[in-house]
Amino acid sequence: MIKIISLHPLRGKTIRLSPPQILALGFLVFIIVGTLLLKLPFATTVSVSWLDALFTATSAITVTGLVVVDTGSAYSLFGEIVIMSLMQLGGLGLMTFSVLLLMMLRRKVGLHQRILTQESLNLNEASIGGLLRLVKLLFVFSIAIEAIAFVLLSIRWIPEYGWSEGIHQSVFHSISAFNNAGFSLWSDSLSGYVGDPLVNIVITGLFITGGLGFTVLVDIWDKKSFRKLSLHSKLMLVGTFIINITALLTLFILEFSNPETIGSFSFTDKLWGSYFQAVTPRTAGFNSLPIAEMTVPSILFLMLLMFIGAGSGSTGSGIKVTTFIVMLLATVSFLRGKSETTVFNRMIKVHTIVRALSIMIISILAIFIAVFILSITEAAPIMEIIFEVISAFGTVGLSMGLTTDLTSFGKCIIMVMMFIGRLGPLTLAFVFARQKQSSIRHPEEEVFTG
Numbered sequence: 001m002i003k004i005i006s007l008h009p010l011r012g013k014t015i016r017l018s019p020p021q022i023l024a025l026g027f028l029v030f031i032i033v034g035t036l037l038l039k040l041p042f043a044t045t046v047s048v049s050w051l052d053a054l055f056t057a058t059s060a061i062t063v064t065g066l067v068v069v070d071t072g073s074a075y076s077l078f079g080e081i082v083i084m085s086l087m088q089l090g091g092l093g094l095m096t097f098s099v100l101l102l103m104m105l106r107r108k109v110g111l112h113q114r115i116l117t118q119e120s121l122n123l124n125e126a127s128i129g130g131l132l133r134l135v136k137l138l139f140v141f142s143i144a145i146e147a148i149a150f151v152l153l154s155i156r157w158i159p160e161y162g163w164s165e166g167i168h169q170s171v172f173h174s175i176s177a178f179n180n181a182g183f184s185l186w187s188d189s190l191s192g193y194v195g196d197p198l199v200n201i202v203i204t205g206l207f208i209t210g211g212l213g214f215t216v217l218v219d220i221w222d223k224k225s226f227r228k229l230s231l232h233s234k235l236m237l238v239g240t241f242i243i244n245i246t247a248l249l250t251l252f253i254l255e256f257s258n259p260e261t262i263g264s265f266s267f268t269d270k271l272w273g274s275y276f277q278a279v280t281p282r283t284a285g286f287n288s289l290p291i292a293e294m295t296v297p298s299i300l301f302l303m304l305l306m307f308i309g310a311g312s313g314s315t316g317s318g319i320k321v322t323t324f325i326v327m328l329l330a331t332v333s334f335l336r337g338k339s340e341t342t343v344f345n346r347m348i349k350v351h352t353i354v355r356a357l358s359i360m361i362i363s364i365l366a367i368f369i370a371v372f373i374l375s376i377t378e379a380a381p382i383m384e385i386i387f388e389v390i391s392a393f394g395t396v397g398l399s400m401g402l403t404t405d406l407t408s409f410g411k412c413i414i415m416v417m418m419f420i421g422r423l424g425p426l427t428l429a430f431v432f433a434r435q436k437q438s439s440i441r442h443p444e445e446e447v448f449t450g
Contacts (some may be wrong), residue, residue: 024423027090027107028398031057034086041078052410059088062422063287064314065182065397068404068411072185077168083183084175090422091179091210091315124242137221138214142178145209149174153200158432177206178248182285182397190276194288200276208244211310212236231346232322236311239321243308247278250301260293281305283316292400296383301401303387306394307363314365315420317395319363326356349429364423367393370417378410380400390419 037043039050048056052068056075060083061068069075071083148172158166168186176183183192185201192197209217219233231236252274253260262273276288281302291299309318326341330353333341341348370389375382384402391398392414406414 015328022317027303029338029420030061030086030089032346034061034082034126036279037082038079040078043082044074045076048074048075051411054413056083057086058180058418059397060396061090062317062418063090063179063181064392064395064418064421065176065184065281066323066392066399066403066414066418067183068406070187071183080172080185083273084172086180087183088177091181092138100378104227114289133427137218141214141221142216146174146178146207149178149202149206156198157198166196173203174206176282177203177286178210178315179282180207180210180310180314180395181287182280182283184286185367189287189380190440191288191290194273194276195265197272200272200288203286204276204284205288207316207374208240208279210315211282211284212240213311213314216311229370231344231348232312234344235322235325239325240311243305243321244279244284247281247301247305248275251278251298252285254298254301255289258293258295261289277302278305280395281396281398282308282321283318283322283394283396289339291387291398299383299387302398303390306398307315307367309394309396317393318422319359323356323359326353327360330356331337362381363393366417366425370413374410376415377407389417393421395421 005388011132013146031054035050035054037420038053038057040047044176045145046069048069053068055068055442058064060414065124071080072222074328075083153174154166157169160166161169172183172185175181182189186192190203205334213236216233216236219229223229226237229237253264255274256270257263262270265273271291276286280286282305291302306372307318308324310316312320312322327350329343330341341353362399365385369380370393371386374380374385380402387398387400388402390396395418403414
C-alpha cells in the first residue's frame with residue numbers, strides 16, 4: 001500500500017507525493033547537485049562536458065560505476081571526493097542519512113520520514129518501529145566495515161604508492177567496493193591485482209557483504225545462528241553461496257584456455273581471476289580481467305549474473321537474488337503440481353510471488369526498450385549494446401568498451417537505465433501509478449496459456 005505524503009510549497013498549495021515519487025525526486029536533486037560540483041573548475045584536471053559530468057554524477061549516486069571519462073586522470077582530489085560522497089549517499093540511501101541527521105540533532109523522526117526510509121531501503125514488509133534501530137546499525141556496520149577494509153588495503157598500497165596516495169587509494173576503493181559502485185582510480189580497474197590475494201579478498205569481501213542487504217547483516221548480528229535466521233536471510237545466504245560457486249566454476253572452465261584472459265596465468269592466478277570475475281557481476285562493477293576479451297558464453301553468463309543482481313535493502317541492484325529464487329521456486333512448485341510454494345519449511349505468500357513476477361516483467365521490458373532504442377542510435381554490435389544496458393540496469397558498471405563511444409542520446413538512455421536500476425523497477429512504476437483498492441469483485445473465467 002503506497003501512502004501519500006503531502007508537501008506544502010509556496011502559495012499554500014499542497015502537492016501530494018507518494019514515497020516512491022519523493023525518493024525519485026531526491027535522487028534527481030543529488031544528481032543535479034553532483035553535476036554542478038563536478039563542473040567546478042577545480043573538480044577536474046581536463047575539460048569535462050556537462051553531459052559527461054551528469055553521466056558521472058548519475059553513475060556515482062546510483063552506485064553503478066560506468067564511466068565516460070577516466071576517473072583517476074580526469075578528476076582532481078576534490079572531484080574524487082565528490083564522487084566518493086555520491087557513492088556513499090547512493091549506497092546507504094538518501095533517506096538513511098536524513099534520518100541519521102535528525103537523530104543527531106535530537107529531532108523527532110516522524111512517520112513520513114520512516115516511510116520514506118523504508119521505501120529507500122526497499123524494506124516493504126519491515127516494521128516501521130524497527131527502522132530506527134536498523135538505520136543506526138546500518139551506519140555503524142558500514143563505517144566499521146569500510147574502516148577495516150581501509151586498514152587492510154593500506155597495508156598493501158601504502159608501501160607501493162607512498163602514504164598520501166596509498167591512503168587515498170585505500171579510502172576510495174573501500175567506499176566504492178562496499179557500496180557496490182565499481183569506480184576505480186585506475187583505467188584498467190583492478191586488472192593489475194588479478195593474482196593478489198589481499199586485494200582480491202578485501203574487495204570481494206566488501207561488495208559481497210554490501211550486496212547481502214542490511215536486514216541480513218542485522219539478522220546475523222542478532223540471531224548468530226543460521227537456524228534462527230529469517231526466511232529472507234536464509235535465502236540470501238544460501239542463494240549467494242550457490243550463485244558464487246556456480247559462477248566461479250563456470251568462468252574457470254569457460255576461460256581456462258583463453259589466452260586473452262586467464263589462459264596464460266598460473267593455476268593459482270586462474271582461480272583468483274575466475275573468482276573475482278565470478279562475484280563482481282552481481283553489481284560490484286570492478287574487473288580484473290578484460291571483459292571484451294572473454295568468450296561469448298562467458299559474456300552471456302555475466303549478463304545473467306548482472307540481471308540477478310544483489311540482495312533487497314543492499315547497496316546493489318538488479319532484480320535481486322530473492323526475486324530470482326522466488327520465481328524459480330514458484331516454477332518448480334507449479335511443475336510438481338503443488339498449490340503452495342515452500343522452502344525451509346515456510347510457505348511463500350502469493351503476494352510475494354506476484355511481486356517477484358512484476359519485477360521480472362518490468363525489468364525485462366525496460367531492458368528490451370533500451371536495447372531497441374540503442375540498436376537504432378548506436379553503431380555497435382548488439383552483444384555490446386545488450387551487455388551495456390544490463391550492466392546499467394543492474395548498476396553493475398562492467399563494460400565491453402561501448403560506454404565511452406556512446407552518442408549523446410545513447411548516454412542519456414544509459415543514465416535512465418542506471419536511474420531505473422537504482423530506484424528499482426517496481427518503485428519506479430509506483431512513481432507513475434496510483435494504487436487503488438477496488439471493492440468490486442468480478443466473475444472468474446479461464447484463459448488458455450502455454
